[in-house]
Amino acid sequence: MVIGLTGPNAAGKGEVARCLADGGFSVHSLSDVVREEARRRGLGVDRETLIRIGRELRREGGPGVLAERMLPRLGERDVVDSIRHPAEVLLLRQRTDFHLLGIDAPIELRWQRAHRRGRPGDRVDLETFSRQEQQENQDRPESQQLMRALALCDVVLRNEQCLETLRRRLRSVVEIWSSAPPLAPRNRVS
Numbered sequence: 001m002v003i004g005l006t007g008p009n010a011a012g013k014g015e016v017a018r019c020l021a022d023g024g025f026s027v028h029s030l031s032d033v034v035r036e037e038a039r040r041r042g043l044g045v046d047r048e049t050l051i052r053i054g055r056e057l058r059r060e061g062g063p064g065v066l067a068e069r070m071l072p073r074l075g076e077r078d079v080v081d082s083i084r085h086p087a088e089v090l091l092l093r094q095r096t097d098f099h100l101l102g103i104d105a106p107i108e109l110r111w112q113r114a115h116r117r118g119r120p121g122d123r124v125d126l127e128t129f130s131r132q133e134q135q136e137n138q139d140r141p142e143s144q145q146l147m148r149a150l151a152l153c154d155v156v157l158r159n160e161q162c163l164e165t166l167r168r169r170l171r172s173v174v175e176i177w178s179s180a181p182p183l184a185p186r187n188r189v190s
Helices: 013-022 030-040 047-061 065-073 086-092 107-117 126-135 146-150 163-179
Strands: 002-006 026-029 078-081 098-104 155-158
Touching: 002 013, 002 086, 002 146, 013 026, 013 078, 013 098, 013 163, 026 030, 030 047, 030 065, 030 078, 047 065, 065 078, 065 086, 086 098, 086 146, 098 146, 098 163, 107 126, 155 163
Parallel strands: 002 078, 002 098, 026 078, 098 155
Antiparallel strands: none
């Protein structure tokens, strides 16, 4: 089984990935593909640089290029985090064992979480946080189209409560997916 993760900044994707890793999944991130390219170019890995490099890669290799580079790395029990474009979903859905899981929460709660975790670039005001999110939802092929990717999810978990609630819901979804027969490849990108 391959589980893709998508959702806005600070929704809880990292926590879901950690929980799946504890359950024996190997965790990969499409952002790692971008980080590798940034390092290869001798650039930093701050948020703005990664967004710019991601756009350049999509412009040069097509909107699904990050997933295309990730597919050969995937085995039998993997997680692919940081899915931000419908074309990435389309490519990953070539695998009959792929499921897309969305993680979401209200913007104010995500902003508070981002502030608490304190990654570089996280300590911004709510207006800046919202503006950054708008950048992730542009309708150009080389841009992130996070909300369109989120709309393609098989399941979306709302992460508004405690971590144990999120973990319990995640376990339930994974159990259902584990017992289901493989799906035919789906092409649901609009």
